[in-house]
Amino acid sequence: MPETKLKVMCIFGTRPEVIKMAPVVQELRYQPDRFCVTTCATAQHRAMLDQALAIWDIRPDVDLDIMQEGQTPSQVAARVLTRLEPVLIEHQPDWILVQGDTTTVMASAIAAHHLRIKIGHVEAGLRTNDKWNPFPEEMNRVVTDHMSDLCFAPTQRARTALLREGIPDGNIRITGNTVVDALLDVARRDWQPAPDSPLRQLPDNKKIILVTAHRRESFGEPMRNIFIAIDQITQRPDVHIVYPVHPNPNVRDLARKLLGHNQNVSLLPPANYLELVYLMKRSAIVLTDSGGLQEEAPSLGKPVLVLREVTERPEAVEASAARVVGTSLERIVANVNELLDDDRVYQSMSSGANPYGDGRAARRISDALLETL
Numbered sequence: 001m002p003e004t005k006l007k008v009m010c011i012f013g014t015r016p017e018v019i020k021m022a023p024v025v026q027e028l029r030y031q032p033d034r035f036c037v038t039t040c041a042t043a044q045h046r047a048m049l050d051q052a053l054a055i056w057d058i059r060p061d062v063d064l065d066i067m068q069e070g071q072t073p074s075q076v077a078a079r080v081l082t083r084l085e086p087v088l089i090e091h092q093p094d095w096i097l098v099q100g101d102t103t104t105v106m107a108s109a110i111a112a113h114h115l116r117i118k119i120g121h122v123e124a125g126l127r128t129n130d131k132w133n134p135f136p137e138e139m140n141r142v143v144t145d146h147m148s149d150l151c152f153a154p155t156q157r158a159r160t161a162l163l164r165e166g167i168p169d170g171n172i173r174i175t176g177n178t179v180v181d182a183l184l185d186v187a188r189r190d191w192q193p194a195p196d197s198p199l200r201q202l203p204d205n206k207k208i209i210l211v212t213a214h215r216r217e218s219f220g221e222p223m224r225n226i227f228i229a230i231d232q233i234t235q236r237p238d239v240h241i242v243y244p245v246h247p248n249p250n251v252r253d254l255a256r257k258l259l260g261h262n263q264n265v266s267l268l269p270p271a272n273y274l275e276l277v278y279l280m281k282r283s284a285i286v287l288t289d290s291g292g293l294q295e296e297a298p299s300l301g302k303p304v305l306v307l308r309e310v311t312e313r314p315e316a317v318e319a320s321a322a323r324v325v326g327t328s329l330e331r332i333v334a335n336v337n338e339l340l341d342d343d344r345v346y347q348s349m350s351s352g353a354n355p356y357g358d359g360r361a362a363r364r365i366s367d368a369l370l371e372t373l
Helices: 015-029 046-055 073-093 103-114 137-147 156-164 180-188 222-231 249-261 273-282 291-300 314-318 329-341 343-350 361-368
Strands: 005-011 035-041 095-098 118-122 150-154 172-174 207-212 240-243 267-268 283-289 303-306 322-324
Touching: 005 015, 005 073, 005 103, 005 361, 015 035, 015 046, 015 095, 015 118, 015 180, 015 291, 015 361, 035 073, 046 273, 073 103, 095 103, 103 118, 103 137, 118 361, 150 156, 150 343, 150 361, 156 172, 156 249, 172 361, 180 291, 180 322, 180 361, 207 273, 207 329, 222 249, 222 329, 240 273, 249 267, 283 291, 283 329, 291 303, 291 314, 291 322, 303 329, 314 322, 314 329, 329 343
Parallel strands: 005 035, 005 095, 095 118, 118 150, 150 172, 207 240, 207 283, 240 267, 283 303, 303 322
Antiparallel strands: none
């Protein structure tokens, strides 16, 4: 009798990948009669990955443990390729699933392609059409999309981008973004920080602005501009800024130097996802160069100012839930002040529907995989 279960290996290396892949892992495991699921962590980012795994109680079946201090994208790619190949040979999955645009994603797809294993790419089709922004993520995603047997596009715009590049329509499914599934799951838990947590020390009489900034293309002068803008914004008496600082020394050291003296800025350790959702719910505005927050904050009615020159997620901008303000000190400060001072503008950015999904993306992905049986 032929095998009716699909053997699926879900591969992730960073915290955002776990957050967006966790709903898919859960959905596949809800159907043990149809799927045999293996999880593989590359541990491209060790500590932040482990934080996210704990939230969904995911214990990787395989841990490649590749992270090294000061690693370059090429070194990450090389270690993923060499350590993942024997794992794929041993487990012989029908499909691998990867999510997003990290070096883990691109290298895992190449390893699977070399072994003629089918590839499903969660969050396919996002484009800035600038190979240097975001770097190296833009080309990681492009390469992965073109190797994938199923591209799970979060939006119609992403599907159109894939078609424009010659990817067959039959290989594309519009699913919504799994980050909305994850966000709604965590938001329903109504998690609260421990009494001694620094999150409990945030002022109740000021508007909280959540900041995340870590992108490689912003290292140097752009990151300096962001931090000086933050310093200027906190001269307002009605504002307090919360910044969970990324551990990369190019970010961490500069943040401490420029903002460590400022009592109106809380420089926190990297936030786990429960803490991040809590901070989003507490915040009035989100300043970020993260892709995930651009997708998550609209579900919570939080205006997003994107600290990048371009975004591969223009749907939120078109829905008036986000603005691209770049890394110009003047533009960042001006846009924050406008949102804080003009209630009409604030309401227009905080009241729209989330263009990235309805919380059922993982189910659509599992249904698409079952269609291949």
